[in-house]
Amino acid sequence: MxxxxxxxxxxxxxxxxxxxxxxxxxxxxxxxxxxxxxxxxxxxxxxxxxxxxxxxxxxxxxxxxxxxxxxxxxxxxxxxxxxxxxxxxxxxxxxxxxxxxxxxxxxxxxxxxxxxxxxxxxxxxxxxxxxxxxxxxxxxxxxxxxxxxxxxxxxxxxxxxxxxxKIIRVIGDPDTRFAEDPVRMIRAARFAGTLGFEIEKEAYDSICRNKDKLASAASSRMYEEVQKLFFCGHAKAVFQWLERTGLLHPMFHDFSHWLDEDKARQGWVIQTLEQMDRWRKANLRVHPGVLFALPFGEYHEFLIQQLIDKGSSPHDATRNAVQGHLRGMCENVRVPKQVIYQVCDIMANQSRFQKTQGKRPQRFMQTKGFLDAFLYFKFSAKVHNRNQELLEFWTNLRQQKVKKAE
Missing domain, CATH: 3.30.460.10 (Beta Polymerase, domain 2)
Structure with missing residues (x-):
């Protein structure tokens, strides 16, 4: 040729x-x-x-x-x-x-x-x-x-x-090529979303048929791909391709079913992905813990409240809900233990923003996980229009700390 x-x-x-x-x-x-x-x-x-x-x-x-x-x-x-x-x-x-x-x-x-x-x-x-x-x-x-x-x-x-x-076209027979490497289906969605291209019809139909083959993909590779999806600069568009092709289900089984129960729940996810896209365009580095805490945040809050309603303490509910979800996800996407612990800390630390008396705020601000937890708190306060007075308090306190450091 x-x-x-x-x-x-x-x-x-x-x-x-x-x-x-x-x-x-x-x-x-x-x-x-x-x-x-x-x-x-x-x-x-x-x-x-x-x-x-x-x-x-x-x-x-x-x-x-x-x-x-x-x-x-x-x-x-x-x-x-x-x-x-x-x-x-x-x-x-x-x-x-x-x-x-x-x-x-x-x-x-x-x-x-x-x-x-x-x-x-x-x-x-x-x-x-x-x-x-x-x-x-x-x-x-x-x-x-x-x-x-x-x-x-x-x-x-x-x-x-x-x-x-502006077409993403598979070389050769799509069914065969996706069987050789199922992760190619995710890559098709990522390239289409990132480049603003369409997926060629034969390839698109093949993805819809073969999406369950993702279960056989190496979970470590899936983790790498998910990081790329979240922080490619076009995460919102990629998410929409994953949803259209049905790839969300084999990637994030429980989470995707929860979204399907109420489409309004996608609002949080879309806004988190838009925020990640803004961070990416500004060349800001974001810890993997934040990358996994934000998109799944509202789902984790839902799981935490369920456990609290059944009698668990807020602390135990948070740890059990977040670890249960992310460790269960490891069958498909092997999230490292360190990242799981970081997400747990981000969610567990949310209650500490309610405590503004005495020396607690200063001690909290000196902890290693404060900034990641604050990013989540600030984002959730704006999305849900809640805790506005608390957000103002912590924002002012951080600004005072920066001025003293200068």
Missing amino acids: EPTILKRPDHNVSRKNISSAAIKVLYRLKDEGCTAYIAGGGVRDLLLNRNPKDFDVATDATPEQLRKMFKNCRLVGRRFRLAHILFRGEIIETATFRAPVPEDETIHSDNTFRTGEEGMVMRDNVFGTPEEDALRRDFTVNALFYNIADFSIIDYAGGLDDLKK
């Missing part, structure tokens, strides 16, 4: 918009006689005049060759053997071109290729050509290459046309 090639005068991608670390890796590979491309989302974003969050390199050099070539190289992964080339403050992920999923996997050892019972790829270290690698990728808009040798854009999968049409 002959690729579509855009020569340098015919596209907008410039080396000045690519990180200096990625450029160093590309030129070192080129000087060693290797083929070296910027691959995937970095090329897509540059063509769309967006700032890529990272740059991935694809090459015909094997992982072992890369390790010998770069002293600052570390090989990672078993399922996909990758090279992380380390620079100060940046990692350039470098992968060897991969071949198609073999029809007869028995010709390969378990160390190179293996699938699970339902077709999910468990290990994939069979190397191939640039064309084979492009056609192995998930979506056409992620299968574009930037060639450092002549500064051209190479397209084997029709990604350039789909960029123009």
Whole structure:
């Protein structure tokens, strides 16, 4: 298959918009006689005049060759053997071109290729050509290459046309590709929401059919994806795609059913995601504890009140409700214990904002979890129009503390 090639005068991608670390890796590979491309989302974003969050390199050099070539190289992964080339403050992920999923996997050892019972790829270290690698990728808009040798854009999968049409299209049969890696369904929703694209109808229908396959995805990968969803800068739009495709149910089973019981409950979720989008656009860092406390906050408050109504103390109700929900969610999304404890502290600390007498406020403000708890308190006060006097008290107290520090 002959690729579509855009020569340098015919596209907008410039080396000045690519990180200096990625450029160093590309030129070192080129000087060693290797083929070296910027691959995937970095090329897509540059063509769309967006700032890529990272740059991935694809090459015909094997992982072992890369390790010998770069002293600052570390090989990672078993399922996909990758090279992380380390620079100060940046990692350039470098992968060897991969071949198609073999029809007869028995010709390969378990160390190179293996699938699970339902077709999910468990290990994939069979190397191939640039064309084979492009056609192995998930979506056409992620299968574009930037060639450092002549500064051209190479397209084997029709990604350039789909960029123009603003479509997320699966490469190959969607049912097969989602069976190989169910997380691709979430990625489709994330890319559609982030880029403002539509999901192509065949892929959309396949997601709706296959959404329950997410149960077989690695829970650690799901946690990584959920963090990306919450803090991609377009969390509201992504949430709407997750809801439309039905992906919310296998991701957050109990929570999604609670939302379905009363659609008005989505108001809190939408406003939290809008707030996260504002933080992301302002380049503010938010702790994972806050990322998980805010969207699920109203649901946690509902669960806490249920336990209090049954006779639990507020303290026990808070701990049991939050930990019960998040630990139960770990079957699908493995939330780290530290994050669960942080969410518990945020919710448990809400009652401390009611206590404004004596030295309690000053002591509370000096605790490690105060700021995260205050972010939640401030947000919930504004959304529900409650505790306005308390909010004013704590806001003034914090301002006084800042002035004293100055």
